[in-house]
Amino acid sequence: MTELTAANLRSLFQAIGDAIEADKGRLSELDGVIGDADHGVTMSIGFTAVNEALGKLDPGADPTTVFNTAAKSFLNAVGASSGPLYGTAFMRAGAAVKGKATIDRDALADCIAAMAKGMQDRGKAERGEKTMMDAWLPAADAIQAAKARGDGAVACLGAALAAAAEGAEATKAMLATKGRASRLGERALGHIDPGAASAVTILKAMTEAVRKL
Numbered sequence: 001m002t003e004l005t006a007a008n009l010r011s012l013f014q015a016i017g018d019a020i021e022a023d024k025g026r027l028s029e030l031d032g033v034i035g036d037a038d039h040g041v042t043m044s045i046g047f048t049a050v051n052e053a054l055g056k057l058d059p060g061a062d063p064t065t066v067f068n069t070a071a072k073s074f075l076n077a078v079g080a081s082s083g084p085l086y087g088t089a090f091m092r093a094g095a096a097v098k099g100k101a102t103i104d105r106d107a108l109a110d111c112i113a114a115m116a117k118g119m120q121d122r123g124k125a126e127r128g129e130k131t132m133m134d135a136w137l138p139a140a141d142a143i144q145a146a147k148a149r150g151d152g153a154v155a156c157l158g159a160a161l162a163a164a165a166e167g168a169e170a171t172k173a174m175l176a177t178k179g180r181a182s183r184l185g186e187r188a189l190g191h192i193d194p195g196a197a198s199a200v201t202i203l204k205a206m207t208e209a210v211r212k213l
């Protein structure tokens with residue numbers, strides 16, 4: 001990959017949608033243990049809406065418009081907690097690439113960092129509270145560190161993915177203090193947070209899609 005075009009960004013959303021669709025059952029099962037068993041369904045509804053809206057978008061739309069369209073359609077389609085979290089994340093990613101015709105390695109790292117920051121501003125969860133932030137915040141730190149080391153885009157995303165996977169695994173040992181799982185107390189121990197798991201699915205799909213470009 002040299003730089004992602006707006007068309008590449010659309011295909012990235014398609015790849016994420018396909019990966020979420022394939023992982024839907026597992027994500028809802030994870031949510032069934034510590035939440036209300038809908039996380040796979042909510043994420044699938046969200047990305048289906050995103051890809052439908054992107055399908056109708058002017059082919060010449062720039063990356064910011066692609067992200068803003070994704071943000072609005074995800075937010076409108078998803079009533080669950082993940083709706084406003086990903087809605088804000090995509091809106092911030094759009095702002096991070098404002099005025100750019102393409103997304104290079106640095107802008108890609110900035111997008112991931114802006115997404116994580118946006119989610120945290122919106123949901124107010126800190127690291128260690130057993131939420132998707134336990135995957136997205138380490139991913140953002142790792143991609144910024146990889147960028148600073150001079151890694152290429154695929155290696156940068158690979159670093160974010162590895163950090164997110166480690167963070168998601170670590171949620172097993174956490175008590176939830178935000179979201180539905182916070183009602184469970186110690187019964188949430190031993191189980192991966194579904195939002196952290198879907199963050200890994202998203203980053204994996206992104207890494208694989210960018211590797212193929």
Ligand code: ADP
Nearest residue numbers: 039042080081082123125131132178179194195
């Ligand atoms: P709901 O909990 O409304 O059913 P989902 O099932 O789609 O929504 O998403 C659940 C996930 O949302 C949780 O696994 C957790 O990762 C994430 N989550 C919940 N509240 C917050 C928050 N305040 N900040 C970040 N993530 C959160």
Ligand code: MG
Nearest residue numbers: 035036038039
């Ligand atoms: Mg749920």
